[in-house]
Amino acid sequence: MERDCFHYDVLSELFNIGVGKAADMLSEIVNQKISLRVPHIEILESEEGILKLDQRLLKIFDAALLVSTITFSEKLTGKANLVFPAAKMRRFVQLCSGEGETQSEGVDFTDVDFDVIREIGNIVLNCIMGEIGNLLNVPLNYELPRVAVYDRINFGRDIEGGEYRSVLALFVSFLIDDSEIEGAVIIDLTVNSIHELFFMLEGIEAQLNG
Amino acid sequence: MDKISYEVLDSLNVGILIVDESLRILYRNRFMKRFETQERPELVPRNLLEIFPRLNCPYYEISMIDALEKGRTLFFSAAMHGDLFPCREKYNIRVNRYAEAGTKRLLLEFTEVTDSFERIRQLKEIINQLRLLNQELKQKEKAIQNLAYYDQLTGVANRALFYVLAEKFLRAAERNQEMLGLMFIDVDNFKQINDTYGHEAGDRVLVQVAEVLTASTRRNDVVARYGGDEFLILLPKIAEAGNYKVVMSKILQAKHDAVVCNGFSVPISISVGVSFFPKDGNSIDQLIVKADHAMYAAKKRQGCDCFCPSWDD
Numbered sequence: 173m174e175r176d177c178f179h180y181d182v183l184s185e186l187f188n189i190g191v192g193k194a195a196d197m198l199s200e201i202v203n204q205k206i207s208l209r210v211p212h213i214e215i216l217e218s219e220e221g222i223l224k225l226d227q228r229l230l231k232i233f234d235a236a237l238l239v240s241t242i243t244f245s246e247k248l249t250g251k252a253n254l255v256f257p258a259a260k261m262r263r264f265v266q267l268c269s270g271e272g273e274t275q276s277e278g279v280d281f282t283d284v285d286f287d288v289i290r291e292i293g294n295i296v297l298n299c300i301m302g303e304i305g306n307l308l309n310v311p312l313n314y315e316l317p318r319v320a321v322y323d324r325i326n327f328g329r330d331i332e333g334g335e336y337r338s339v340l341a342l343f344v345s346f347l348i349d350d351s352e353i354e355g356a357v358i359i360d361l362t363v364n365s366i367h368e369l370f371f372m373l374e375g376i377e378a379q380l381n382g
Numbered sequence: 383m384d385k386i387s388y389e390v391l392d393s394l395n396v397g398i399l400i401v402d403e404s405l406r407i408l409y410r411n412r413f414m415k416r417f418e419t420q421e422r423p424e425l426v427p428r429n430l431l432e433i434f435p436r437l438n439c440p441y442y443e444i445s446m447i448d449a450l451e452k453g454r455t456l457f458f459s460a461a462m463h464g465d466l467f468p469c470r471e472k473y474n475i476r477v478n479r480y481a482e483a484g485t486k487r488l489l490l491e492f493t494e495v496t497d498s499f500e501r502i503r504q505l506k507e508i509i510n511q512l513r514l515l516n517q518e519l520k521q522k523e524k525a526i527q528n529l530a531y532y533d534q535l536t537g538v539a540n541r542a543l544f545y546v547l548a549e550k551f552l553r554a555a556e557r558n559q560e561m562l563g564l565m566f567i568d569v570d571n572f573k574q575i576n577d578t579y580g581h582e583a584g585d586r587v588l589v590q591v592a593e594v595l596t597a598s599t600r601r602n603d604v605v606a607r608y609g610g611d612e613f614l615i616l617l618p619k620i621a622e623a624g625n626y627k628v629v630m631s632k633i634l635q636a637k638h639d640a641v642v643c644n645g646f647s648v649p650i651s652i653s654v655g656v657s658f659f660p661k662d663g664n665s666i667d668q669l670i671v672k673a674d675h676a677m678y679a680a681k682k683r684q685g686c687d688c689f690c691p692s693w694d695d
Contacts, residue, residue: 200441201462269461282505283498287459287474294457302452316457316476 179373184213186307187342187357190300197295202268207347208296216339217366225341225358232343232354233257238281240293240317244301247310248365252301254293256346256355258321264346264353265289286319293317300342300357308372338366383409397473397492403450405430408487417467430490436466446477450486453479460495471496533607535585536592544606544614548666551604551618555659562659563617563626564666566673567595567633570651570681572611583648591652598632614670626656653681 188210195208216225236258243251256264258281265271265285281289294317305312340359345352361369383391391398397413406429417433418426427433437446448454460472467473476491531543539547548564555562569575569591576584588611595605595613604616617626633654655677657663662672 197441197444269459270464271461282502284459284461284495284502287457287495288461291457291459291462294455298448298454302448302454305452311453313453314455316455 178377179370180213180215182307182373182376183215183340184210186303187213187300190303191296191342191344193303194296194299197299198268198292202270204267204348209345209347210342212343214339214341214343216341217337217363225339228341228343229255229356232356235259235323237322238289238319239322240289240297240319242293242297242301242314242317244312244314246313247308248304248312248361248368250359250361250365252297253358253360254296254317254355255358256353260353261289263351264292264348267348268292281321289319290317293319296357301359304369307376308369310372337363395494397490399430399433399490399492401430401488401490403486405446405488407433413492417469434466446488449477449479449488460499472499533592536589536607538592538596538613539604539606541606541608544604544608544616545666547604547606548616551616552659552666555618560618561620561623561661562669563615563620563623564657564659564669564673565615565617565626565629566608566655566657566670566677567591567613567615568653568677568681569611570653575648579646579648583646587648587650590650594633598629600629603629614673620658623658623661630654630656653677655680 191208191210195206199206238256238258238261240254241251265288269288301312338361342357345354392412398411399414400409401407431438445456449456456477458475460474472495474493474495478489480487480489533540551562575587606614608614655673657669657672663669
């Protein structure tokens with residue numbers, strides 16, 4: 173249990189730092205205060221864990237989802253997905269691209285919108301995965317995010333049906349203009365990779381304990 | 383790089399810029415010449431910041447350092463970074479690191495997306511026009527519906543709408559075994575009012591009567607102009623027959639108000655007849671006939687404004 177707590181505490185700290193950096197960068201670009209909160213982190217191993225994640229996602233997301241995904245390999249293998257409700261992201265995209273508020277509230281995003289979402293995803297995921305890579309001194313190589321609109325069921329299937337069997341889930345909130353957009357960062361890892369990650373964290377713990 | 387590589391890079395419809403760790407330009411392809419100043423073409427820019435001076439701010443500095451030291455791929459979208467370019471055209475920028483002879487280089491790719499912005503702008507304009515047209519059509523549809531179902535003078539339901547609602551209320555009363563009341567209202571001596579005071583006065587009398595009837599009835603009751611100087615009121619879900627008297631008393635309180643028209647005070651008097659489903663009939667026409675007769679009975683009885691044959695006999 174103590175070991176699990178340590179993993180949770182270190183990862184929480186890493187993700188908070190990463191998310192904080194991402195928020196600062198976004199604030200500077202759009203010239204408006206953007207906060208990113210990480211209220212809750214879950215480490216889920218096994219099929220039961222993934223099912224629990226799906227149920228948790230159901231409570232937050234009940235419609236179309238906007239997902240930015242990066243895939244990494246080498247020392248750690250897996251995918252990181254930045255997930256937000258598509259309808260709520262529309263307002264955020266308009267703000268980032270300096271557009272006025274439009275009457276459209278649907279999930280019809282243009283090519284230009286997708287570029288903005290790609291950039292936001294790149295900043296947030298880079299900052300989060302970057303902190304893991306920095307702490308563990310592990311290079312994580314990945315391309316620009318792929319962006320797609322999913323419905324919740326298909327996204328759930330994407331996680332369940334993949335080769336990755338362990339999930340780090342961060343439930344985040346963007347706070348901008350007094351409105352809050354709840355989302356999640358879902359990091360899918362192979363079984364080997366999650367064990368490798370914990371092994372590296374244990375190495376750090378050993379160093380700290382002398 | 384060999385000559386063929388240079389030719390290939392020059393033929394690309396993408397800008398290619400290679401810089402070293404100090405952002406000194408090592409290579410730029412032909413596409414990139416569009417960003418150079420036309421005033422002194424002989425001056426070849428030596429540093430990235432000479433072409434894009436707006437990159438000289440903390441956010442871009444930190445990002446470039448991240449890209450050089452950690453190998454992060456950067457992406458600057460045209461929508462979020464349009465002010466980098468001193469021109470109307472829009473570009474996405476992608477930045478990757480690579481190594482050459484042990485030293486780090488940054489490869490910057492510039493992709494023009496002006497067409498996408500223009501296409502989206504046009505589409506949004508069309509969508510906006512369609513939205514306005516849709517709003518206009520909905521307003522016209524509402525106006526047409528008003529013309530079809532509402533009396534233009536008094537604003538209450540017309541005969542067509544009355545029959546639609548009456549059938550609906552009658553079916554509900556049958557199903558739920560409830561009472562449905564129907565009042566027949568006639569303006570006394572209406573022809574004389576028109577002849578004496580003119581049609582304008584007559585119209586104002588009708589408008590006032592409609593207002594009085596509407597104000598006296600419950601929210602779900604229906605006031606309709608049946609024709610000429612005749613009105614009908616539907617009273618659904620009447621708990622007891624005697625409850626019609628509540629509506630009646632409100633009508634009677636107001637009915638003696640006169641209408642002032644062209645300096646003349648035009649007195650108003652109305653007569654009312656009432657019938658009920660199921661006691662007085664099983665169809666709307668039967669109820670109307672019964673209420674009409676009751677109304678005439680009221681007219682004949684001096685001092686009686688309202689008559690209900692089922693209950694008042």
